[in-house]
Amino acid sequence: MFPETQDTIVAASTPSGRSLCAIIKISGPEAIQCIKDIFIPTPQINFEHIPTYTSLCGHIRFPAEHVTIPVVLYIMKQPYSYTKEDVVEIHTPGSPVIVEMLLCFILSNGIHTKKSIRLSQPGEFTKRAFLHGRIDLAQAEGVLHIIRAQTDRELNRAVAQLGGDVSKKIKHIQNDIVSLCSYIEAAIDFSDQDIELISTAEIRNRIEILEKNMLQFLTQPETMKVTSEGIDTVLYGNPNVGKSSLINALLGRKRSIVCEIPGTTRDVITSTLEIEGICFKLIDTAGIDNTEDVIMSGAMEMAQASLKRAQIVVLVFDGSIDISKQVKEMELEDLTGNVIVIINKCDLQKNKQITEIPGMLKKYPLVHTSALTGEGLERLKELLTESVLGGRINLSGDSACFTVRQREAIQRSLQSIHRAMESAENNESHEFIALSLHEAIDTLGEIAGEVTTEDILDKVFSEFCIGK
Numbered sequence: 158m159f160p161e162t163q164d165t166i167v168a169a170s171t172p173s174g175r176s177l178c179a180i181i182k183i184s185g186p187e188a189i190q191c192i193k194d195i196f197i198p199t200p201q202i203n204f205e206h207i208p209t210y211t212s213l214c215g216h217i218r219f220p221a222e223h224v225t226i227p228v229v230l231y232i233m234k235q236p237y238s239y240t241k242e243d244v245v246e247i248h249t250p251g252s253p254v255i256v257e258m259l260l261c262f263i264l265s266n267g268i269h270t271k272k273s274i275r276l277s278q279p280g281e282f283t284k285r286a287f288l289h290g291r292i293d294l295a296q297a298e299g300v301l302h303i304i305r306a307q308t309d310r311e312l313n314r315a316v317a318q319l320g321g322d323v324s325k326k327i328k329h330i331q332n333d334i335v336s337l338c339s340y341i342e343a344a345i346d347f348s349d350q351d352i353e354l355i356s357t358a359e360i361r362n363r364i365e366i367l368e369k370n371m372l373q374f375l376t377q378p379e380t381m382k383v384t385s386e387g388i389d390t391v392l393y394g395n396p397n398v399g400k401s402s403l404i405n406a407l408l409g410r411k412r413s414i415v416c417e418i419p420g421t422t423r424d425v426i427t428s429t430l431e432i433e434g435i436c437f438k439l440i441d442t443a444g445i446d447n448t449e450d451v452i453m454s455g456a457m458e459m460a461q462a463s464l465k466r467a468q469i470v471v472l473v474f475d476g477s478i479d480i481s482k483q484v485k486e487m488e489l490e491d492l493t494g495n496v497i498v499i500i501n502k503c504d505l506q507k508n509k510q511i512t513e514i515p516g517m518l519k520k521y522p523l524v525h526t527s528a529l530t531g532e533g534l535e536r537l538k539e540l541l542t543e544s545v546l547g548g549r550i551n552l553s554g555d556s557a558c559f560t561v562r563q564r565e566a567i568q569r570s571l572q573s574i575h576r577a578m579e580s581a582e583n584n585e586s587h588e589f590i591a592l593s594l595h596e597a598i599d600t601l602g603e604i605a606g607e608v609t610t611e612d613i614l615d616k617v618f619s620e621f622c623i624g625k
């Protein structure tokens with residue numbers, strides 16, 4: 158259903174539950190009229206010529222329930238509000254009952270007096286801020302990440318996004334394409350004359366630079382994803398080596414099932430661990446086993462897929478049995494990035510004899526642990542934070558970080574650039590090159606929302622909660 162943008166919308170903007178104060182927000186052409194009908198100000202005021210940013214004390218009386226509650230109103234008149242519409246905020250005591258009653262009252266009163274007022278959809282306030290040009294789409298996503306931020310680092314990132322960092326980086330690339338395009342189009346216009354405005358070699362050169370710059374965006378770690386969910390940290394190893402036990406020990410609670418029977422974990426199980434303000438998304442996988450079992454081979458595929466996406470790979474070995482043999486079974490050929498090697502069960506006697514690890518793993522930091530006694534866990538936590546703080550995982554504020562949606566748009570735009578390159582290499586007419594370049598510009602336009610479809614907007618704003 159396409160939500161009507163002329164409606165006045167209302168929602169609770171504070172989370173449900175008890176608190177000192179709750180805020181109900183009304184936005185739209187009839188916001189002030191709606192509140193005027195139900196609010197009893199102390200002292201009396203004239204709503205007609207009320208200036209923007211006025212706060213008013215007073216009461217709201219619920220006739221059906223015979224209750225009167227004290228409220229403070231904040232009135233922001235268009236365009237001086239978040240949505241650029243007339244906005245009224247009702248600050249009430251933070252009781253879920255009051256919030257419920259107030260929403261019902263505003264809606265039913267609005268309907269009685271024939272106003273087009275309705276409950277807002279998720280993210281609709283921010284959607285209006287976007288539609289009215291207060292923020293672009295990438296900034297709207299920044300708002301979402303601010304709300305979701307769990308640590309100060311994540312917050313910094315999100316604030317930069319709200320400030321327009323992402324949009325600026327994309328604008329820069331767009332301008333480069335536009336500039337190239339204008340040369341090519343001028344060349345088309347002057348094609349009947351004997352002036353060469355831009356050589357094919359020069360076009361290829363410039364496209365190549367574009368490809369390189371865009372690819373650089375894509376090869377950066379998915380930092381926005383990182384910042385909202387934690388750094389993907391996969392525990393990988395043979396069955397029964399103690400992966401689940403280690404995760405439980407790190408978390409200090411029983412998250413995964415642990416059992417002496419190999420093949421206990423069958424699904425990919427994730428949990429969040431925060432160390433010194435950094436969130437790690439610990440991913441427990443099924444132990445690698447070359448089996449015919451259908452469920453297990455599905456589990457293997459998922460484990461392998463997690464390994465590919467991982468930003469940190471923790472290889473877990475059972476210290477009480479032959480490690481070279483375990484390595485052989487694990488298919489570690491294309492291991493890249495941050496690896497930490499763990500030799501677990503160091504509490505067991507046998508462990509003392511077999512500590513030799515194969516050469517290919519010697520370049521990685523190693524830690525002996527016991528999930529049973531807790532030995533080595535502090536060192537493991539240190540290694541985890543070191544891999545982040547050592548800069549091997551990029552969390553710094555100066556590189557652009559893109560959401561999954563934004564990366565996908567960059568990817569599609571890059572495909573158009575590749576097509577432009579193909580046309581140039583095949584000596585096709587300039588029109589074809591220009592066409593592909595225009596496609597690339599438009600696709601990048603989706604990121605800031607210059608080019609939008611209902612689908613794109615739905616996708617972005619449906620992730621918000623109601624009332625934002």
Ligand SMILES: Nc1nc2c(c(=O)[nH]1)N(C=O)[C@@H](CNc1ccc(C(=O)N[C@@H](CCC(=O)O)C(=O)O)cc1)CN2
Pocket residue numbers: 231233236237238239246
């Ligand atoms: N009570 C309350 N606090 C809140 C919000 C809110 O909606 N309500 N916000 C919700 O996100 C944030 C502030 N968002 C806002 C952003 C711009 C404008 C605004 O009216 N800007 C005017 C100029 C303001 C000025 O005079 O400097 C403008 O740009 O025209 C208002 C709220 C954070 N705090």
Ligand SMILES: Nc1nc2c(ncn2[C@@H]2O[C@H](COP(=O)(O)OP(=O)(O)OP(=O)(O)O)[C@@H](O)[C@H]2O)c(=O)[nH]1
Pocket residue numbers: 395396397398399400401402403414415416417418419420421422423442443444445501502503504505526527528529530
């Ligand atoms: N002595 C000792 N036993 C351990 C240690 N860590 C795990 N175990 C035991 O090893 C067995 C397997 O542990 P799990 O944590 O289920 O192993 P897993 O790697 O998750 O196994 P799968 O899910 O089957 O791949 C259990 O009986 C644990 O109690 C350890 O540090 N020392």
Ligand SMILES: [Mg+2]
Pocket residue numbers: 400401402413414415421422441442443444
């Ligand atoms: Mg397990």
